[in-house]
Amino acid sequence: MWAYLINRWPVVGLVLALVDVAVATWATTHIVLNKRDNRGAIGWVGLVWLAPFVGALAYFCFGINRIQRKALALRVRDAWSHLPRLELTPDEIERRDRFAEEMPNFVGLAMLGQHITHRPVLPGNDIRPLLNGDDAYPAMLAAIDGAQRSVALLSYIFDSDRAGQPFLEALVRARDRGVEVRVLVDDVGSRYSRRNMVRELRSVGVTAALFLPTRVPRMFKYANLRNHRKI
Numbered sequence: 001m002w003a004y005l006i007n008r009w010p011v012v013g014l015v016l017a018l019v020d021v022a023v024a025t026w027a028t029t030h031i032v033l034n035k036r037d038n039r040g041a042i043g044w045v046g047l048v049w050l051a052p053f054v055g056a057l058a059y060f061c062f063g064i065n066r067i068q069r070k071a072l073a074l075r076v077r078d079a080w081s082h083l084p085r086l087e088l089t090p091d092e093i094e095r096r097d098r099f100a101e102e103m104p105n106f107v108g109l110a111m112l113g114q115h116i117t118h119r120p121v122l123p124g125n126d127i128r129p130l131l132n133g134d135d136a137y138p139a140m141l142a143a144i145d146g147a148q149r150s151v152a153l154l155s156y157i158f159d160s161d162r163a164g165q166p167f168l169e170a171l172v173r174a175r176d177r178g179v180e181v182r183v184l185v186d187d188v189g190s191r192y193s194r195r196n197m198v199r200e201l202r203s204v205g206v207t208a209a210l211f212l213p214t215r216v217p218r219m220f221k222y223a224n225l226r227n228h229r230k231i
Helices: 002-007 009-034 038-050 054-063 066-074 090-102 104-117 133-146 164-176 197-203
Strands: 150-155 180-186 207-211
Touching: 009 038, 009 054, 038 054, 090 104, 133 150, 133 164, 150 164, 164 180, 164 197, 180 197, 197 207
Parallel strands: 150 180, 180 207
Antiparallel strands: none
16 A cells, blocks of 8 residues: 555645645635634634645634534524514613713714614613622622522633632522522533532532533534633
């Protein structure tokens, strides 16, 4: 076998070169059509052409946003359109109109947001920065304990440790008083502690799910698409 290939190395080299060009052309076309960030697109195109086969393989494993494609398959792009339209109270209408008068530069953006989400932009919102866990965790626990209808918790890491245990207890208390509780944890982030918090939540009857399970062979497909949001 090897002797046959060595004796015909010009033909083998030509075939490999043609295959590489075809693969690189496909990858380049996909990059140009799907990458919105120009710098990222240029970087991927350069890697694809300068690293034969390896660049295209790297792009296939790490460069394709399969989350977006999966969302399209599930038809969730227009999820906002399924929300019921809100009927504004006279006070909210007055606040909206006053906001438009005071902030005319934002009227176009506000109208766009309302058209997409069916939710108007209203003044009077208040934001308090929570700089670290010492500030954020007590406020989060207080919000869970004060919830009346539902609690939705999303985190990349949710460890079964000194910081995570109070959240587990607060979620159980919320569940016991009739609040709908749902927890979503990234599959990779859930493995940072030996005791898996998702399993602990499920064991006490709290609804919990893993974001993008990384079981083989899907591990490499989603290795770069972890969910680092903390909500």
